[in-house]
C-alpha cells in the first residue's frame with residue numbers, strides 16, 4: 663500500500679516541470695498555449711517582468727509585424743497569467759528598446775547568457791532569429807532550456 667503511494671507521488675513529481683531544474687519553466691496555461699503558441703513556441707512568462715508583459719499585451723494588434731489580437735476576456739485572462747508567472751528585475755527589459763514591443767531576446771540578461779554565440783550563428787539560415795529559441799533549445803516547446 664505505502665509502496666503504491668510512493669510510486670504515485672514520484673509519478674506526480676515527474677509531471678511537474680518546475681521540479682526538474684532551474685531552467686525548466688512552467689508554460690502549461692491552457693489559454694496561453696492555445697493563443698500564444700501558434701506562431702512561435704510559448705515563451706516562458708518567467709523570462710520577462712510583469713511590466714513588459716502588460717506592455718506587450720497592450721499592443722497585440724501590432725505585434726512584430728502581425729496582428730495577434732484576442733478578445734477582451736481572453737486578453738484579461740492572459741495578462742493575469744503572465745503577471746502571475748512573470749520574472750523579476752533580473753529579466754528586466756532593455757530601456758533602449760522601450761519603443762518596440764518587449765522582447766526576451768533583447769534583454770541584458772539574455773544577451774549576457776548568450777554572449778558566447780557568434781553573430782554569424784544567430785544569422786544562419788536554420789536559426790534566422792534569436793526569437794527562434796527551439797532552433798537551439800530542442801525542448802523549448804516544453805519550457806525546458808536546460
Ligand code: HEC
Nearest residue numbers: 697698701705726728729730764765766767768791792793
Ligand atoms: C499571428 C502570429 C503570432 C501570435 C498569435 C503571437 N505572436 Fe508573438 N510573435 C510573433 C512574431 C512574428 C514575432 C517575432 C519573431 C521573430 O523576431 O523572429 C513574435 C515575437 C514575440 C515575442 C518576442 C520574442 C523575443 O524574445 O525575441 C514575445 C515575447 C511574444 N511574441 C509573445 C507573444 C504572446 C504573449 C502571444 C499571445 C498573446 C503571442 N506572442 C502571439 C507572432 C505571433
Ligand code: HEC
Nearest residue numbers: 685766767775776778779789792793794795797798807808
Ligand atoms: C543560437 C542558439 C540559441 C538560440 C536561438 C537561443 N539560445 Fe538560449 N542558449 C543557447 C546556448 C548555447 C546557451 C548556453 C550558454 C552558456 O552556457 O554559455 C543558452 C542558454 C540559455 C538559458 C540558460 C540555460 C542554462 O542552463 O544556463 C536560457 C534560460 C535560454 N538560453 C533561453 C533562451 C530563450 C528564451 C530563447 C529564445 C527567446 C533562446 N534561449 C534562444 C543557445 C541559444
